[in-house]
Amino acid sequence: MEKFLNITLKVWKQNGPREKGRFETYKLSNISVDSSFLEMMDILNEQLINEGKEPVAFDHDCREGICGMCSLYINGRPHGPDDDITTCQLHMRKFKDGETITIEPWRSAGFPVIKDLIVDRSSFDKIIMAGGYVSVNTGGVPDANAIPIPKDHADESMDAASCIGCGACVAACKNGSAMLFVSAKVSQLALLPQGKVEAARRAKAMVARMDELGFGNCTNTGACEVECPKGISISNIARLNREYLKAKIKD
Amino acid sequence: MSSVFTSSIGKKLVMGISGLFLMMFMVVHLTVNSLLLVPDGGDTFNAAAHFMATNPIIRIIEPILAIGFVIHIIWALVLTLENRKARGSDRYASGNKSTGVSWASKNMFVLGLTILAFLVLHLAHFWVKMRLTGDDLLEHVTVNIAGVDTLVENSYALVNATFGYLWIVIVYIVAGVGLAIHLTHGFWSAFQSVGLSNNIWRKRFTVIGNIFAWLVGLGFSAIALLQYLFYQI
Numbered sequence: 001m002e003k004f005l006n007i008t009l010k011v012w013k014q015n016g017p018r019e020k021g022r023f024e025t026y027k028l029s030n031i032s033v034d035s036s037f038l039e040m041m042d043i044l045n046e047q048l049i050n051e052g053k054e055p056v057a058f059d060h061d062c063r064e065g066i067c068g069m070c071s072l073y074i075n076g077r078p079h080g081p082d083d084d085i086t087t088c089q090l091h092m093r094k095f096k097d098g099e100t101i102t103i104e105p106w107r108s109a110g111f112p113v114i115k116d117l118i119v120d121r122s123s124f125d126k127i128i129m130a131g132g133y134v135s136v137n138t139g140g141v142p143d144a145n146a147i148p149i150p151k152d153h154a155d156e157s158m159d160a161a162s163c164i165g166c167g168a169c170v171a172a173c174k175n176g177s178a179m180l181f182v183s184a185k186v187s188q189l190a191l192l193p194q195g196k197v198e199a200a201r202r203a204k205a206m207v208a209r210m211d212e213l214g215f216g217n218c219t220n221t222g223a224c225e226v227e228c229p230k231g232i233s234i235s236n237i238a239r240l241n242r243e244y245l246k247a248k249i250k251d
Numbered sequence: 252m253s254s255v256f257t258s259s260i261g262k263k264l265v266m267g268i269s270g271l272f273l274m275m276f277m278v279v280h281l282t283v284n285s286l287l288l289v290p291d292g293g294d295t296f297n298a299a300a301h302f303m304a305t306n307p308i309i310r311i312i313e314p315i316l317a318i319g320f321v322i323h324i325i326w327a328l329v330l331t332l333e334n335r336k337a338r339g340s341d342r343y344a345s346g347n348k349s350t351g352v353s354w355a356s357k358n359m360f361v362l363g364l365t366i367l368a369f370l371v372l373h374l375a376h377f378w379v380k381m382r383l384t385g386d387d388l389l390e391h392v393t394v395n396i397a398g399v400d401t402l403v404e405n406s407y408a409l410v411n412a413t414f415g416y417l418w419i420v421i422v423y424i425v426a427g428v429g430l431a432i433h434l435t436h437g438f439w440s441a442f443q444s445v446g447l448s449n450n451i452w453r454k455r456f457t458v459i460g461n462i463f464a465w466l467v468g469l470g471f472s473a474i475a476l477l478q479y480l481f482y483q484i
Contacts, residue, residue, distance in 0.1 A: 010344075023344065076348030102345035109339040172349055174357055175334035177259075207260055216337030217259040217330050220440040221356040223349045234443070235450045241260050242446030248255040 068164030169224035175216030200247035293407025431468025
């Protein structure tokens with residue numbers, strides 16, 4: 001196996017939200033297979049700065065797969081050619097020497113491009129603000145066993161809670177639907193007694209906000225589940241449908 | 252409650268329920284069609300067709316069925332247009348390489364259009380002739396229904412003659428396969444959309460749905476083909 005790669009990058013460049021974007025081609029040599037994808041992007045930007053050119057703008061933060069900040073649609077897949085990881089956890093060993101790598105921003109009407117590879121994902125925050133919380137006075141810490149919670153509920157809730165809100169589900173969906181994200185956020189709370197109290201109001205408010213923000217309608221293709229770096233299950237979408245319809249019938 | 256049908260989940264509910272309703276119709280339709288294979292010169296089929304044509308319950312359900320079709324088609328159109336808009340005007344240059352996403356699920360609208368095109372032809376072949384214009388082939392014959400000699404339209408003759416054309420049989424086979432593929436996604440998806448699914452039941456619905464889809468789709472195709480091959484006089 002070769003230790004270093006020579007690659008060609010086709011990167012989306014866009015100066016601003018209203019500007020017309022285009023692809024720029026860059027060549028990089030001697031990229032270690034041990035470097036991460038974002039380290040490769042850093043090397044690219046350093047090279048561009050040294051050449052007096054403008055670096056490529058991309059989102060990143062924790063670089064350990066838990067913050068949900070990195071995005072990038074790489075070679076036809078959100079978070080690139082590996083399963084259950086974020087872009088920052090992607091390594092160059094997943095690519096071949098001489099390969100051309102196409103890097104695009106998330107594309108969806110709900111996620112307008114801000115610059116280059118950075119998209120505006122604040123619509124997710126707006127959906128959370130509509131009801132993705134528990135509004136109670138917490139008081140003192142209760143005894144851990146005061147409220148019994150079935151193990152499978154706790155497990156499912158924790159699985160749903162592993163959603164980092166990166167938006168890969170929307171990027172992968174042919175309908176630009178945010179259902180996997182919203183269903184994870186509704187499920188993690190609806191499965192626990194503390195969250196159940198407001199489950200109906202939450203489901204209605206978050207779905208209404210999601211629709212308002214221009215996300216598409218789920219057609220159950222399951223692409224979101226495949227590309228989710230946290231493996232969030234589409235059974236959460238069935239639960240969201242159930243919670244929402246139940247809440248609406250009660251009205 | 253008022254906003255439920257305009258919400259994204261509500262629209263999918265409408266698709267799911269109308270889809271399940273149409274699937275129930277398919278079962279009834281296939282059951283009656285299977286009588287075409289009874290080798291008695293069409294007496295059994297004619298008796299069943301007579302029953303379907305004169306039964307008051309069927310008379311009431313017929314317009315409901317038509318509404319079911321119309322709703323399913325209109326909502327599909329609305330959802331598809333909305334979803335295209337939500338996707339945005341920029342497409343991915345590197346395409347979509349997600350694995351494990353069924354082809355059917357991504358092409359439900361195209362498959363639906365295929366079925367719709369077939370439906371128009373199908374109605375022209377049978378429904379229009381049986382219910383509106385009439386046809387020489389439909390001339391009344393006497394069939395013994397439960398010991399009583401009854402004068403009924405010879406629907407079998409019309410069906411048999413229609414399936415005597417190879418191109419029609421081919422169209423029916425293609426439409427049957429299209430319907431089967433449509434239903435492989437439609438069946439489990441309907442249950443998912445009405446909220447009756449979880450990790451265990453999704454697998455069950457998918458398996459049941461695949462069996463159901465191919466049984467129904469290929470069932471229709473097979474009957475047309477068998478009529479062409481073995482039932483021509």
